Amino acid sequence: MAVCTVYTVKPLNTSCSISTHTKPHMGFNQKQVFFLTKSNNKNTKNNRFRGNKITCSGDTIVIGLAADSGCGKSTFMRRLTSVFGGAASPPKGGNPDSNTLISDTTTVICLDDYHSLDRTGRKEKGVTALDPRANDFDLMYEQVKAIKDGVAVEKPIYNHVSGLLDPPELIKPPKILVIEGLHPMYDQRVRDLLDFSIYLDISNEVKFAWKIQRDMAERGHSLESIKASIEARKPDFDAYIDPQKQYADAVIEVLPTQLIPDDNEGKVLRVKLIMKEGVKYFNPVYLFDEGSTVSWIPCGRKLTCSYPGIKFAYGPDAYFGHEVSVLEMDGQFDRLDELIYVESHLSNISTKFYGEITQQMLKHADFPGSNNGTGLFQTIVGLKIRDLFEQIAATKASAPLEATKV
């Protein structure tokens, strides 16, 4: 059970127990939440609770989603939130440039909010946002830990419009906290707080194609400036972002197709879902027969495929020294309603009813990647996270909370 230092205390709504030393003095019972703010700690002179120890046991599970900018994190988050049945929106009445998205079950925070240097600061120091020196990992750890322990925090906001750090916003402990961004698995202390971690591994060719599509079409950037920005970020991406994939429980790897020789359009994709074996509460998905090696072309009477077709593969492998199962899809669907044929051949998909994957994919047919393995595997990972959450919740419900003395 975690032990926290109380900085400022406001009753909200969770289960924390206070050490016997402070409990009578503070007059709290076990149904309280604590509000932790680093800045208040520094500035509050007459804080009679400062330094008191409390023990907390929050119910929040924490999911980490790592990827470079423009690699589909927001799209993935929309699919994940939808699996839990609600729409996500920024905190009501808050900063219009907040990066946070809240739904009934999930709160998604963007780790850009832990940039310690604003845009000017990074320019002056000659560092990119990917450089750990531009980020406050102590605060990230302290606040993610606090939320996990059931303690609300005042999280800073990095304003992507102005490039400045805005006044903080209150984040209350949700059922599921998703921390998405460049560095959820970089700092070991933060990594150890994660109940499940995902890395979106977009190959350079595909990343380039997506960036061009978005930044040229939607943001008016020139081809040259996009190329320059990718090149400028690459050394830090290789040094600080990419290595995090070794820690991920699931990796979605997006590569150019192998179905079209020398394809350089980047429209048809080969996508791999790499699932670590032996992760608590996570049973990897399989095709036909668990642990076997399978290659499958589903095109025919039950699945319409135009050129270049669709090919699935499944089998065991090793990834950074870990035993993994890999499910792969190359190609794209012509008709999403026929996806049910593929779904019915997959097992361990954690659906609640027959056809749930197909239903989710049809519901968000307009999201990028809905006709290929990116959308399919993001949906599957969303279902696995729901399953993980339900298993953890069931385990906690059957284990009564034990008050801990500090």
Ligand SMILES: Nc1ncnc2c1ncn2[C@@H]1O[C@H](COP(=O)(O)OP(=O)(O)OP(=O)(O)O)[C@@H](O)[C@H]1O
């Ligand atoms: N699966 C996909 N297939 C095709 N294009 C995609 C896919 N996912 C994302 N994209 C493209 O990449 C762009 C960025 O996607 P998204 O906003 O989800 O990424 P992000 O990682 O949240 O970006 P940022 O961190 O910059 O906000 C989309 O506008 C789209 O052009």
Ligand SMILES: O=C(CO)[C@H](O)[C@H](O)COP(=O)(O)O
């Ligand atoms: O890599 C990024 C993560 O999204 C951004 O580039 C970083 O947060 C800096 O943002 P901005 O370009 O708005 O100053």
